[in-house]
Amino acid sequence: MIRILVTDGMESSGIDELRKSGFEVVEKFYSPEELGDALKDFNCVVVRSATKVREPIIDKALEGGNLKLIIRGGVGVDNIDVKYAESKGISVRNTPNASSASVAELAIGHMFAAARFIGVANATMREGKWDKKKYEGFELGGKTLGLIGFGRIAKETAKRAEALGMKVIYTKRSGKEAEYDNYEYCDKEELLKKSDFISLHIPYDKVNGPTIGEKEFELMKDGVYLINLARGGIVCEKALLDALNSGKVRGAGIDVFKEEPTKNMDIVNHPRVSVTPHIGGSTIEAQTRIGEEIVFIIKETFK
Structure with a gap:
């Protein structure tokens, strides 16, 4: 079973859809010191702006050999070391249209x-x-x-x-x-x-x-x-x-x-x-669209 880690929250209908489709979804925030070890056991991680996925975390995750996809729920991906992740065979995606x-x-x-x-x-x-x-x-x-x-x-x-x-x-x-x-x-x-x-x-x-x-x-x-x-x-x-x-x-x-x-x-x-406290994409409509886009990316990647 494909395991998905959601660290910074995700719209509930999107999580329900993933579970109905046979994915295991874990909703939990990890500190930077813990995240790399946790990712050894996941195939995909979904983050927002709070979680930073840097080179040391990616290196630690690679020890498990499972992580294939990082999704940023939102537009910017500057909290992810994109080029490094992709050089290690990990796809990085975002949801640019949703918000x-x-x-x-x-x-x-x-x-x-x-x-x-x-x-x-x-x-x-x-x-x-x-x-x-x-x-x-x-x-x-x-x-x-x-x-x-x-x-x-x-x-x-x-x-x-x-x-x-x-x-x-x-x-x-x-x-x-x-x-x-x-x-x-x-x-x-x-x-x-x-x-x-x-x-x-x-x-x-x-x-x-x-x-x-x-x-x-x-x-x-x-x-x-x-x-x-x-x-x-x-x-x-x-x-x-x-x-x-x-x-x-x-x-x-x-x-x-x-x-x-x-x-x-x-x-x-x-x-x-x-x-305002970084709420640009914080609308009910945007969060629903972000969830839908994340579900589409995951299904497309692990079909």
């Missing part, structure tokens, strides 16, 4: 929250304050949204932004996409200079570090809004805080942090920052 709409909707939500002071106004009203005159915001319609990275989530974000009357521009390493002529392609520097809102949709660069730092903030318009639901570390948190305090960045929407759970309470408590 795109959910993350895009939250990105738009953070734009509204930052531009209209939704978070801080909510908090101060609960303190008995009526600070109506302090919270004059901005409309999204007519503003330019710059997307750094133009994958599935960015495209879903662009679709929703366009419906709100925003002008969408984008940049990506591989260049312009011909089928998206309704959006303007430009290089990163031009995008930073032209955008009223900037939303990040790229992986973390382990070699070069943050994509947005002091230099990039200097290129941006005064009063820009920055949205990051991609990966913690993409934005230098100190540089962001400086830009917020100087007024260079009028507001920000942040769902991901360099360290999670974050200890950077200066950003969390900043009155012009809308924050």
Whole structure:
């Protein structure tokens, strides 16, 4: 019998479907020190963002000779040493389609929250304050949204932004996409200079570090809004805080942090920052789709 380890949770209907299909499913989180030994007895492991599958864990798992598949329930696979695993004959898959709409909707939500002071106004009203005159915001319609990275989530974000009357521009390493002529392609520097809102949709660069730092903030318009639901570390948190305090960045929407759970309470408590605890894909619909996609991958691999 094929044995599946689910370390960070999975939608119950997907687990039920796997068990009905004859797979043994174990739901248990292991510490990094324990995970490698545990994986000796499993053919597949399903992880989210909490579990890191690094080279030492892969080496230990290989001693059992059973592990053939690692699945990341979500988009990014930076918590897995993908190339190393694949070099050892272990397939690595993810579920890139399942949560795109959910993350895009939250990105738009953070734009509204930052531009209209939704978070801080909510908090101060609960303190008995009526600070109506302090919270004059901005409309999204007519503003330019710059997307750094133009994958599935960015495209879903662009679709929703366009419906709100925003002008969408984008940049990506591989260049312009011909089928998206309704959006303007430009290089990163031009995008930073032209955008009223900037939303990040790229992986973390382990070699070069943050994509947005002091230099990039200097290129941006005064009063820009920055949205990051991609990966913690993409934005230098100190540089962001400086830009917020100087007024260079009028507001920000942040769902991901360099360290999670974050200890950077200066950003969390900043009155012009809308924050969420890495919940981009945390919708009922996305979790159902992720479960369905995981089931499909497992059945396809072990048929």
